[in-house]
Amino acid sequence: MRPVMDSYHPDQYPPIEVVCPRCGEVGTARFAGPCTTCIANLRDQIRGEAVVVDIEYVPKVNVTANAVAQKDD
Numbered sequence: 244m245r246p247v248m249d250s251y252h253p254d255q256y257p258p259i260e261v262v263c264p265r266c267g268e269v270g271t272a273r274f275a276g277p278c279t280t281c282i283a284n285l286r287d288q289i290r291g292e293a294v295v296v297d298i299e300y301v302p303k304v305n306v307t308a309n310a311v312a313q314k315d316d
């Protein structure tokens with residue numbers, strides 16, 4: 244059975260040498276993954292901005308009526 248981790252102690256994970264899978268730069272990090280430069284680039288590329296759309300929401304009319312909601316008593 245896998246041990247349950249009930250708390251996270253950063254000291255348990257000292258920085259290790261990792262190679263960025265995106266640009267190949269060698270650096271140190273606590274966990275494997277993209278380097279800080281690549282993370283910043285990816286965030287800039289992928290981040291979306293919220294927009295206000297001028298569309299009225301029209302609820303879908305179900306073909307089959309809800310028999311319980313329409314019960315007449």
Ligand SMILES: [Zn+2]
Nearest residue numbers: 263266278281
């Ligand atoms: Zn990188």
